Amino acid sequence: MNKELKIFGVVAFFTLLLYWGVEPFAHSQMHKHVEGHGFTYDGTADIAEASAEKKEAKTAFWADVKKIAALEGDAVAGEATFGMCMGCHMDGAGNMGGVIPPSLDHAGAIYDKNYLIALIKDPAMASNVDHKYADTMMHPMGSIKTMVTEPQDIANVVAYLKANKSAEPTAKEAFSEACARCHAMRYDKATQLGDTPTFKYKKDELAHEIKVIEEQDAVKAYMGKLPPDLSMIIRARSHHFMETFVENPQSQLAGTSMPRVGLNEAGYEKVEEYLSDIGDPSKPAREIAGPWVIGFMILFTILAYLWKSSLWRDLH
Numbered sequence: 001m002n003k004e005l006k007i008f009g010v011v012a013f014f015t016l017l018l019y020w021g022v023e024p025f026a027h028s029q030m031h032k033h034v035e036g037h038g039f040t041y042d043g044t045a046d047i048a049e050a051s052a053e054k055k056e057a058k059t060a061f062w063a064d065v066k067k068i069a070a071l072e073g074d075a076v077a078g079e080a081t082f083g084m085c086m087g088c089h090m091d092g093a094g095n096m097g098g099v100i101p102p103s104l105d106h107a108g109a110i111y112d113k114n115y116l117i118a119l120i121k122d123p124a125m126a127s128n129v130d131h132k133y134a135d136t137m138m139h140p141m142g143s144i145k146t147m148v149t150e151p152q153d154i155a156n157v158v159a160y161l162k163a164n165k166s167a168e169p170t171a172k173e174a175f176s177e178a179c180a181r182c183h184a185m186r187y188d189k190a191t192q193l194g195d196t197p198t199f200k201y202k203k204d205e206l207a208h209e210i211k212v213i214e215e216q217d218a219v220k221a222y223m224g225k226l227p228p229d230l231s232m233i234i235r236a237r238s239h240h241f242m243e244t245f246v247e248n249p250q251s252q253l254a255g256t257s258m259p260r261v262g263l264n265e266a267g268y269e270k271v272e273e274y275l276s277d278i279g280d281p282s283k284p285a286r287e288i289a290g291p292w293v294i295g296f297m298i299l300f301t302i303l304a305y306l307w308k309s310s311l312w313r314d315l316h
């Protein structure tokens with residue numbers, strides 16, 4: 001008995017050493033911890049990680065965003081400015097500098113207010129991909145910088161978005177608006193061109209495939225690589241990784257071309273719900289079954305113990 005206890009002690013010691021000592025140390029060396037910032041966009045992370053010569057410009061940029069955020073926006077006046085946005089963001093728009101401008105149907109609901117202000121002021125700075133451009137006018141939405149220049153106009157159009165484009169989207173709508181221009185979802189039969197229709201004739205299907213390839217080539221030329229299909233990403237990456245990656249891709253993958261998307265918490269939750277519906281459809285069933293399985297195991301253990309005791313009673 002004494003010997004068995006000693007063996008148990010040694011095994012337990014090394015197991016716990018691995019669990020609390022070696023593994024956390026290895027993890028801290030291989031994956032630096034990325035602090036989330038609760039879907040607030042005030043440039044803190046951007047300024048902290050900026051190179052010395054960019055720090056000043058970024059500090060000034062986010063200070064301006066803060067000033068505009070403090071203005072009282074006039075939603076009615078903002079509607080006229082919003083007409084300019086629709087010049088690019090209309091239904092059925094084609095590829096523009098690399099991607100198809102997303103629908104803004106729920107922009108007020110899924111994007112953070114500060115982020116929207118920053119985006120209209122300078123899209124490349126807002127989404128933290130200014131390192132890709134010598135002049136941020138070259139961003140596909142860059143010309144907005146010359147179209148809407150007055151702080152009050154920016155505040156007005158954002159107030160318009162918040163008042164008129166804030167109906168709650170479905171999980172799929174949130175994904176379509178925020179991610180689908182770059183990321184396909186094979187398991188939901190969706191590509192960068194949206195849902196794949198069903199075709200009666202093979203030649204129509206092939207013609208559609210060619211359009212998809214052309215669109216993907218354009219995205220690839222813009223991003224440097226084709227953004228991965230996200231059908232299974234929800235199983236591959238942790239909740240923390242996904243959240244911090246969407247808030248600021250640079251924090252997890254320095255130098256990546258994926259722009260920050262600027263979702264607020266509710267918007268991100270919708271996107272995650274969609275990724276989970278498609279990538280892990282049996283999750284709800286599993287969660288319901290879990291407690292029953294554990295209950296069954298406990299009951300079975302008790303029965304097995306009682307059975308063993310009754311069998312061995314005569315032998316002891």
Ligand code: HEC
Nearest residue numbers: 084085088096099101107120140141143144157260261262
């Ligand atoms: C010159 C065309 C153009 C104009 C004008 C324009 N946009 Fe965009 N917008 C784009 C393109 C292209 C993208 C996609 C950029 C990308 O994915 O890199 C985009 C992306 C966006 C996004 C998604 C941003 C993100 O980070 O996911 C929002 C929100 C948006 N635009 C809002 C607006 C608003 C509001 C206006 C008007 C004040 C506006 N846009 C004007 C072309 C335009």
Ligand code: HEC
Nearest residue numbers: 178179182223225227228233246253256257258259261271
């Ligand atoms: C303008 C294009 C664009 C948009 C919009 C976009 N992404 Fe990406 N995304 C990329 C690119 C490019 C990569 C590849 C990054 C790399 O390898 O540097 C990527 C990579 C990823 C990855 C993989 C990271 C890894 O594990 O390697 C995840 C997860 C992701 N995106 C999630 C999202 C989500 C969620 C959204 C919408 C909220 C979104 N992306 C919107 C371009 C985009």
